Every structure is written in C-alpha cells, then in structure tokens.
Amino acid sequence: MCLAVPSKIVSIDSMLMATVDVMGISRTCSLRLVPQARVGDYVLVHAGFAIQLIEEQEAAETLALFHELPGLFEDELGEDLTAEAEQRTA
Amino acid sequence: MQLSDFRDPELTKELLETLRKLCGDRTMNLMEVCGTHTVSIGRYGLRKAVPEGVKLLSGPGCPVCVTSNHDIDTAIAMARVPNVTVATFGDMVRVPGSSTTLGAQRAHGADIRVVYSPLDALEIARKEPQHNVVFIGVGFETTMPVVGASIQMAAEEGLQNYFVLSAHKRTAPALEVIANDPQTRIDGFILPGHVSTITGVEPYRFLAETYGIGGVVTGFEPVDILNGITRLAAMVVQQKPAIENAYSRGVNNNGNLTALATIKDVFEPCDAQWRGLGVIPLSGMRIAEKYRAFDALEAFEPDVEPVRETKGCRCGDVLRGRIAPDACPLFGRACNPENPVGPCMVSSEGSCAAYYRYRDTPL
Numbered sequence: 001m002c003l004a005v006p007s008k009i010v011s012i013d014s015m016l017m018a019t020v021d022v023m024g025i026s027r028t029c030s031l032r033l034v035p036q037a038r039v040g041d042y043v044l045v046h047a048g049f050a051i052q053l054i055e056e057q058e059a060a061e062t063l064a065l066f067h068e069l070p071g072l073f074e075d076e077l078g079e080d081l082t083a084e085a086e087q088r089t090a
Numbered sequence: 091m092q093l094s095d096f097r098d099p100e101l102t103k104e105l106l107e108t109l110r111k112l113c114g115d116r117t118m119n120l121m122e123v124c125g126t127h128t129v130s131i132g133r134y135g136l137r138k139a140v141p142e143g144v145k146l147l148s149g150p151g152c153p154v155c156v157t158s159n160h161d162i163d164t165a166i167a168m169a170r171v172p173n174v175t176v177a178t179f180g181d182m183v184r185v186p187g188s189s190t191t192l193g194a195q196r197a198h199g200a201d202i203r204v205v206y207s208p209l210d211a212l213e214i215a216r217k218e219p220q221h222n223v224v225f226i227g228v229g230f231e232t233t234m235p236v237v238g239a240s241i242q243m244a245a246e247e248g249l250q251n252y253f254v255l256s257a258h259k260r261t262a263p264a265l266e267v268i269a270n271d272p273q274t275r276i277d278g279f280i281l282p283g284h285v286s287t288i289t290g291v292e293p294y295r296f297l298a299e300t301y302g303i304g305g306v307v308t309g310f311e312p313v314d315i316l317n318g319i320t321r322l323a324a325m326v327v328q329q330k331p332a333i334e335n336a337y338s339r340g341v342n343n344n345g346n347l348t349a350l351a352t353i354k355d356v357f358e359p360c361d362a363q364w365r366g367l368g369v370i371p372l373s374g375m376r377i378a379e380k381y382r383a384f385d386a387l388e389a390f391e392p393d394v395e396p397v398r399e400t401k402g403c404r405c406g407d408v409l410r411g412r413i414a415p416d417a418c419p420l421f422g423r424a425c426n427p428e429n430p431v432g433p434c435m436v437s438s439e440g441s442c443a444a445y446y447r448y449r450d451t452p453l
Contacts, residue, residue, distance in 0.1 A: 033349045046284060
C-alpha cells in the first residue's frame with residue numbers, strides 16, 4: 001500500500017501536474033508535495049503524487065556501502081572476511 | 091540507476107554469509123512493519139534463507155489490516171447514506187467489517203468506486219456535482235500527505251461535494267506498543283521505506299533511546315533487506331542499538347518537509363483503535379478544525395452498526411507478532427485468499443496473504 005514507483009518527469013503544467021514515464025508507460029501525477037522537481041528529474045510516486053526526488057548518485061552510494069559491510073563489522077567477523085572484502089573492492 | 095544491482099544474487103549470497111558469521115548461534119527476533127517488506131521477504135524467500143536463529147516477524151505494516159472493524163463499518167455505513175459516492179483504494183473493498191463488506195454493498199447497489207489516487211476522487215467530485223464523494227482515507231504517513239493535499243485542493247477550488255473519512259494511522263505509536271508488549275521480544279525493527287520518506291528517521295529515535303531496540307530504514311530489494319537485517323544483527327551482537335537509514339536513495343533523514351507541512355495543516359492527532367493493538371493514544375489523524383467542512387463524519391453522521399469481532403480469527407495476534415500467520419487455526423483452511431476471514435488474508439500486503447502465497451518459495 002505504501003509502494004512508491006520511480007518515475008521520470010516528462011513535462012509539468014501550471015497546476016503542478018506532471019506527465020511522468022513509468023517504465024515506458026505515460027501517467028500523470030501531482031508535484032504538489034515535491035514542488036522543487038523539474039523536467040528530467042526522477043521521483044517516487046505514491047497514489048498519484050510524487051513524494052520524493054531520487055538522486056542517481058545516492059543509489060550508487062548505497063551500493064558502495066553494501067560492499068563495505070564486512071569491513072564495518074571487523075570485530076565480530078575476524079580479519080579473514082575483512083580481507084576478503086578488501087580483495088573484492090581492490 | 092541500476093535496480094538490478096539490488097537483486098544481484100552474488101551480493102545476496104555475500105550478505106547471507108556475512109549474516110551467518112555475524113550471528114553465530116545467537117537467536118534474535120527482527121520485525122518488519124511495512125506490508126511491502128512483508129511481500130518482498132516472502133517473494134525472495136528470505137524468511138527461510140536467513141540463519142536459523144534470526145526470526146523475521148511481521149508486524150502491523152498493512153494499513154488495511156490494522157483498520158478496526160468499527161472504521162470498516164463506518165466506511166460501509168457511508169456507502170448507505172443517500173446520494174453518497176464512496177471512493178476507495180481497491181484493497182478496502184473486500185475487507186470484512188462486522189457483518190458485510192464494501193464489495194457486498196456495491197453488489198446491492200451502493201455507489202462504490204475503486205480509485206488509484208485521491209486525485210481520481212476529486213475528479214469525480216468535479217464532474218458529478220450532484221453526488222457527494224467520500225474518499226476513504228486509510229493509510230500511514232506515506233498516504234496522509236497525499237490525502238491532505240487533495241483536501242487542500244478541494245478547499246482552493248471551493249469544491250463543496252468532496253469529503254474524507256480519515257482513518258489514517260501513525261507508525262511510531264504502534265511500534266511503541268509492540269516495544270512494550272511483554273509477550274513479544276523484539277531485538278530490532280526493519281523500519282518502513284516510504285513511510286520514512288515522509289517522516290524521516292527522527293520519529294524512531296525513542297526506540298533505541300528508551301527501549302534499547304535498534305531500527306534500520308530499509309529499501310525493498312533483496313539486497314536492501316538483507317543489508318537492513320545484517321545491520322540490525324550487528325547492533326544486537328555489539329549491543330549498540332541505533333536508528334540508521336539504509337535507504338538513502340528514497341529517504342532523507344529529515345523526511346519530506348513539504349509533505350510534513352501538508353499533514354500538519356490538514357490533520358491533527360487523535361486517539362485511534364487498531365486491530366490487535368487496541369486504542370493507542372494520539373496514533374490516529376483526524377481532519378483539523380480549519381478543514382472540518384471536508385470531514386465526512388461531521389457532514390453525514392452515518393448510522394454505524396455495533397462492532398462484532400470474527401470468531402477464531404487471530405489477525406490481532408498476527409499483527410502484534412505474537413504468532414506467525416500459519417499458527418492461526420484458520421490459516422489455509424477456513425481462511426485463504428479466495429475466502430478470506432480476516433483482513434490479513436484479504437490485502438495482498440497482509441501477513442497472512444503473503445505467507446500463503448510464498449509458503450514454498452526458495453531463495
């Protein structure tokens with residue numbers, strides 16, 4: 001129910017209604033809750049409203065964090081797994 | 091953005107291995123409190139893939155499921171008011187109230203329309219001025235600003251035939267009830283993704299500070315969820331409970347300030363009855379004085395039947411994490427997705443429906 005779908009803004013009208021592209025399908029949504037959004041931005045859309053801008057950069061950072069995980073918990077995992085992780089990122 | 095990276099089987103295996111080494115033979119109870127997480131965990135077979143000691147419990151994460159019989163009865167009563175058109179999200183239609191469902195009322199001639207957005211309900215009100223349109227506002231913080239915005243728009247346009255039945259619920263007060271429940275020991279919460287998009291992480295701080303329970307805001311792909319679980323496990327092992335955001339691509343730590351301002355403008359906290367959790371002080375949101383003209387309860391005072399609870403249904407215990415869905419005597423027998431007895435089997439995001447659909451899913 002709280003699902004929000006990533007969508008790309010194609011155009012915006014004067015009433016803050018946007019045409020968005022959702023995996024190739026064209027839909028409309030309101031930008032009232034994300035008024036700073038611009039054409040070309042990606043937004044999360046929930047029940048007809050954009051609720052969040054999404055940054056492509058952030059996705060990349062999240063992934064990088066996953067790779068660092070073993071290193072974060074060195075105390076519990078011992079050095080071997082940490083070394084493995086370093087090898088992978090090297 | 092490559093969503094497929096978050097489904098990478100290698101990364102998934104890696105995280106499971108990390109989790110296994112981290113947990114050893116420890117046991118811990120982790121609870122997800124978002125219906126979309128419940129579905130993802132089922133779909134990717136994660137409940138069985140995690141180490142044996144890590145128990146993944148489903149909490150009150152499905153808005154339809156936690157809606158009380160009284161609120162469902164009230165929505166049904168609205169549909170019986172002459173000249174009222176009820177507009178609702180689809181998963182409310184089949185949920186049984188005390189004696190009937192919205193769907194059954196529709197079959198008897200009530201004007202009940204399934205909409206994808208409150209914007210659709212607004213459009214019905216604009217095009218059909220002869221009807222009073224009542225939108226059934228059910229949902230957590232993700233949905234509140236969306237419904238709130240529709241009320242602001244109706245006010246700006248001077249629409250006089252658009253109303254909302256507000257049965258919205260706040261997430262944090264329910265987590266506090268569960269943290270206080272002597273029958274359930276929770277060691278960490280997998281915190282909701284899109285609720286947190288609106289609220290940010292602040293509302294959860296009390297879990298770590300007052301109750302010593304960690305929480306991680308988590309995305310919805312298998313890698314996201316395993317990452318959240320691993321971080322929680324690390325907190326348990328290190329005895330350092332904290333509130334973290336592991337879904338920064340969808341959640342700012344401060345939330346969506348425009349959406350929060352919309353909620354504050356349109357709604358005010360009130361006590362609310364939850365299925366399974368009872369009345370929780372200030373956990374509901376009613377329409378504030380300024381927008382009272384749009385409050386369906388004020389406008390129509392519908393005749394609501396006395397509440398009757400369904401015999402044998404243990405949705406309440408499921409929602410508290412006291413029992414797994416398949417421990418309910420009705421599960422898969424009297425109660426299944428075709429003939430649901432309780433709301434947790436009706437909504438596709440309900441714990442029982444997700445357990446039923448994915449009961450044989452391997453990783």
